[in-house]
Amino acid sequence: MNILETISQRRSVRSFSSTIMDRREMESVRGILERAASEPGPFGARIRCKLHVDTVGSGEARLGTYGLISGASAFVLPILAPAPGAMEDLGWVVEKAVIDLWAAGWASCWIGGVFSRTKAAGLAGASGEEYVPIVVALGKEAERRSFMDKLIARASRSRQRRALAELCFLPDGSALNGDALASPWNIVLEALRVAPSASNKQPWRLVWDPLALRWMLFLDEDRFYNNSLGNTHLQNIDMGIAMYHFAAAAGCAGLKGSWTPLVEREGFFAEAGGEGVKSMIDMGRKKGWEPIAMWR
Numbered sequence: 001m002n003i004l005e006t007i008s009q010r011r012s013v014r015s016f017s018s019t020i021m022d023r024r025e026m027e028s029v030r031g032i033l034e035r036a037a038s039e040p041g042p043f044g045a046r047i048r049c050k051l052h053v054d055t056v057g058s059g060e061a062r063l064g065t066y067g068l069i070s071g072a073s074a075f076v077l078p079i080l081a082p083a084p085g086a087m088e089d090l091g092w093v094v095e096k097a098v099i100d101l102w103a104a105g106w107a108s109c110w111i112g113g114v115f116s117r118t119k120a121a122g123l124a125g126a127s128g129e130e131y132v133p134i135v136v137a138l139g140k141e142a143e144r145r146s147f148m149d150k151l152i153a154r155a156s157r158s159r160q161r162r163a164l165a166e167l168c169f170l171p172d173g174s175a176l177n178g179d180a181l182a183s184p185w186n187i188v189l190e191a192l193r194v195a196p197s198a199s200n201k202q203p204w205r206l207v208w209d210p211l212a213l214r215w216m217l218f219l220d221e222d223r224f225y226n227n228s229l230g231n232t233h234l235q236n237i238d239m240g241i242a243m244y245h246f247a248a249a250a251g252c253a254g255l256k257g258s259w260t261p262l263v264e265r266e267g268f269f270a271e272a273g274g275e276g277v278k279s280m281i282d283m284g285r286k287k288g289w290e291p292i293a294m295w296r
């Protein structure tokens with residue numbers, strides 16, 4: 001299975017088999033987590049990923065996911081210290097792990113809503129300023145899905161995605177029919193489109209600059225939703241996930257390029273690259289979007 005196939009096949013699983021991971025499996029999962037976190041994401045933040053396996057009771061009880069997830073005894077706990085772009089980098093690093101874990105036969109579900117951040121930080125051994133903004137439930141998929149699983153998947157219409165024409169734009173702000181874009185960009189956009197996002201809100205917006213052959217990525221933020229969890233911003237994590245899907249697919253399609261941060265937060269503003277970029281940023285801001293990064 002190549003990475004494009006894995007990206008299109010991955011889905012959130014909320015009902016896990018209750019079999020506890022054995023030592024060999026733990027080693028293999030830890031290896032995948034270490035590889036994913038071995039390099040920082042595009043914003044340069046360091047993320048550590050700890051595997052927590054509950055060998056005695058249910059991990060859900062310990063982490064307080066309260067019936068949302070059934071049967072999971074293993075969780076990935078990503079640990080970070082506050083830094084500009086750290087949310088995006090967490091999305092990048094953890095999604096890289098999620099994709100590699102799926103390819104290795106492990107199902108998962110991101111959990112950013114209901115869980116105990118204090119307990120997760122304790123189990124992860126977070127120190128000082130460090131914290132655990134989200135956790136990922138991990139395991140083998142159960143043969144039968146729980147009632148909650150079906151309910152949540154239906155509520156978030158989890159398999160549905162916006163059409164590319166709702167996500168992609170031209171520098172003048174008009175919609176770009178992504179489907180009409182010449183391959184291989186098509187493959188890359190499709191990989192981004194199927195990315196998981198918190199409550200399946202799909203807040204990614206892309207602007208294609210046909211003259212300079214570059215993409216600008218914006219966040220169409222739901223301000224209340226994205227700012228209701230203190231220093232955890234789920235939709236910025238969504239952006240990092242999407243950036244990873246885009247970059248992985250571009251790599252697969254032989255398209256050279258990389259992300260340059262455009263995050264303006266806490267006094268940090270990366271070099272943007274000229275007037276053309278500024279006018280695209282202004283256009284995005286008029287639509288109420290926050291600039292995140294540029295691909296070239």
Ligand SMILES: Cc1cc2nc3c(=O)[nH]c(=O)nc-3n(C[C@H](O)[C@H](O)[C@H](O)COP(=O)(O)O)c2cc1C
Nearest residue numbers: 011012110111112113114156158196197198199200
């Ligand atoms: C940052 C983030 C946080 C999430 N938090 C939760 C959560 O708290 N509970 C849950 O059941 N699903 C959660 N999800 C899973 C999304 O609901 C799911 O990815 C989305 O509905 C798309 O479905 P899919 O992953 O099956 O493609 C989260 C996903 C992301 C990316």
